[in-house]
Amino acid sequence: MxxxxxxxxxxxxxxxxxxxxxxxxxxxxxxxxxxxxxxxxxxxxxxxxxxxxxxxxxxxxxxxxxxxxxxxxxxxxxxxxxxxxxxxxxxxxxxxxxxxxxxxxxxxxxxxxxxxxxxxxxxxxxxxxxxxxxLGSPEADAMLTRGPPELAVFAAWVMQGRWGARAVAVVRRALERAGEIPDERLRQSMQRGILAISHPSVVEKLRSTQMIDINQLPYNPALERWEEDVMKRRGARLQAESEARGEARGEARGEALML
CATH class of the missing domain: 3.40.1350 (Trna Endonuclease; Chain: A, domain 1)
Structure with a gap:
């Protein structure tokens, strides 16, 4: 695998x-x-x-x-x-x-x-x-509270696959902590890495708050792969929903003809 x-x-x-x-x-x-x-x-x-x-x-x-x-x-x-x-x-x-x-x-x-x-x-x-x-929620809190800013990406990793308010709060704190890294290149690379392992809806919520200009961050292959995976899953879901609606309309027409 x-x-x-x-x-x-x-x-x-x-x-x-x-x-x-x-x-x-x-x-x-x-x-x-x-x-x-x-x-x-x-x-x-x-x-x-x-x-x-x-x-x-x-x-x-x-x-x-x-x-x-x-x-x-x-x-x-x-x-x-x-x-x-x-x-x-x-x-x-x-x-x-x-x-x-x-x-x-x-x-x-x-x-x-x-x-x-x-x-x-x-x-x-x-x-x-x-x-x-x-690495669970208590460990994420410890990393963000007592750890160096370089551990922010590990705290965000804890929230993988989660998209609720707790995940948004942890990822936001992780971005803030990563923002304390003095070296600009490392700081931006870390912030992009945090976004790469976060759920798409979490990224969208953070994007909507304009907390960080995602488009200004440097290229990261991991994020590019993640974005491609998101688009593929989104396309597959939309196709499945479209097919389901088509089947439902077909069944409705069939029932109407029978009547």
Missing amino acids: APSAVHESLLLWLRDDPSQLSTLLGLLGHEPCPTTLTVEDSALRVAFPVEVTPDLVLRDPGSRRWVLVEVQRQPDDDKARRWPLAMSAMADRHGPDGELVVITPSIAVARWAATIASHHRGGTRWGVAPTVLR
Whole structure:
């Protein structure tokens, strides 16, 4: 299954600034990872031959610390089955000082991720119990209230698929916090990224308030893909509604002829 724009957007920001993972972990009550982690090739190979590809591989060559990151919006048992293999491959190559961080907006997925890769039979226990970052409304509030403005995009990510008043309020606050970033290019890129992962109706409500001139923001491929997806879904919905109206008119004419 191809990764969605919402899935890729979070990874995009972590690839651009891996130190934000440490900030996120510390802010939400977990042990921070090194801020000196750098992005590495996600393809991990072992000899027999098997290839596993975590969403993101981060490593600090100086301290030999490493982190694997998985963004999970829904359960994926096939993917989770390879988590122990990925951890083993990294430990064999770089030493055991590493962890797996799973980021999800879902309570159900958080529960699934905490235990799906831990196994035991008889007296033998094996597998991996990851650090699970469940990003919900309380975490979004914490990021926007106590976190640096660069975490605003993560707070907006929490509202993916939501379009009510709460989602509008969080995305508005996220845009405001991102507006505090001094660097203009980063600020505009962050604001466009926030819009890229927000529900279309939320974007329209924010557009109507003229809070931000969306047309002045720099090009972002993730937003362009999102806009294309929105137009496709909107076109499919309109076509389905048109066909339904046509069928209803046809049935009405048939009933009239029978009378």
